[in-house]
Amino acid sequence: xxxxxxxxxxxxxxxxxxxxxxxxxxxxxxxxxxxxxxxxxxxxxxxxxxxxxxxxxxxxxxxxxxxxxxxxxxxxxxxxxxxxxxxxxxxxxxxxxxxxxxxxxxxxxxxxxxxxx
Amino acid sequence: xxxxxxxxxxxxxxxxxxxxxxxxxxxxxxxxxxxxxxxxxxxxxxxxxxxxxxxxxxxxxxxxxxxxxxxxxxxxxxxxxxxxxxxxxxxxxxxxxxxxxxxxxxxxxxxxxxx
Numbered sequence: 001x002x003x004x005x006x007x008x009x010x011x012x013x014x015x016x017x018x019x020x021x022x023x024x025x026x027x028x029x030x031x032x033x034x035x036x037x038x039x040x041x042x043x044x045x046x047x048x049x050x051x052x053x054x055x056x057x058x059x060x061x062x063x064x065x066x067x068x069x070x071x072x073x074x075x076x077x078x079x080x081x082x083x084x085x086x087x088x089x090x091x092x093x094x095x096x097x098x099x100x101x102x103x104x105x106x107x108x109x110x111x112x113x114x115x116x117x
Numbered sequence: 118x119x120x121x122x123x124x125x126x127x128x129x130x131x132x133x134x135x136x137x138x139x140x141x142x143x144x145x146x147x148x149x150x151x152x153x154x155x156x157x158x159x160x161x162x163x164x165x166x167x168x169x170x171x172x173x174x175x176x177x178x179x180x181x182x183x184x185x186x187x188x189x190x191x192x193x194x195x196x197x198x199x200x201x202x203x204x205x206x207x208x209x210x211x212x213x214x215x216x217x218x219x220x221x222x223x224x225x226x227x228x229x230x231x232x
Contacts, residue, residue: 004160031218042121043206043222056218091160105151106220108160 002026004109006092012115013082021077021112025094032075033095033106034067038088046090049075061086082116089113119144121209123223130197131231138192138226140207145185148210148217152181152192155204155225164205165192169212197230204228 005024013019025032034046045059049069060066064082069075079086093106120143130136140150149168153161165174165181167190173182180193194201204227208220 006160033218035222040224042224043208043220045219048218059219093161105163105166106161107163108153110158110160113158 004092004094004107006090006109006112008112009110010113010115012117014117015084016081018078018080019082019114021079021090021092021114023075023077023092023094023109025073025075025092026096026107027073029094029096029107030072031095031097032069033093034075034077035091035093036061036088037091037111043091046077079114082114084116087114087116119209119211119221121207121221121223123205123207123226125226126224127227127229129229129231132197132199134197134230135193135195136197136228138194138205138228140190140192140223142188142190142209142221144209144211145188146212147185148212150181150183150190151208151210151220152179152190153206153208155206157203161206194228197228199230199232201230202228 007022032049035043037043047067048056051072052069064080067077089111091111093108095106122141124139151166152164155161167174167183178195183190204225206225208222211217
């Protein structure tokens, strides 16, 4: 596609429910990133995919968070048993190259705003 | 651990003014620095990317400078317009190591340009 697409744009859920956030990167982009933006905080790195592999999951806040990427394209971020502190904007980005490229400009999606009541 | 600070946190200026946004970082071992713009409810739009070997980059009314040794970057906006109102974020990519794909972001400067 022309840009990075994320869905849903807004999600309100009750504490304890599971949610899935989807990211559709730019076609052909091999690298995909998830970041979280909490109110008043900077963007926090969550996970990085190169192709379908996730070399670094260290940014995931807890084992309630998981992510996968299939076909080198769409990625899903799943949050199980949501808590109020999970409320944030979840941003996905993709880039055409892997980490070796210095001019590796990330293109971000519009984000998924999650509110846990 | 890299820390990125942006000052001021918020800035309000009248239309037509030239302005400077500041970004500082604690670890000078960076690969590049990137300035983004974020409109309310939107994602991030990349404005300028400066490689560690470069001193500045220009795009239209925007000019970004980088002084790696002092850990500072500035974003200069000339002849500001109401449409420039947004949050401006800077982010640094580490130069080396196994995690040089991780950008470290500042918390941003909220710019309001008043007509």
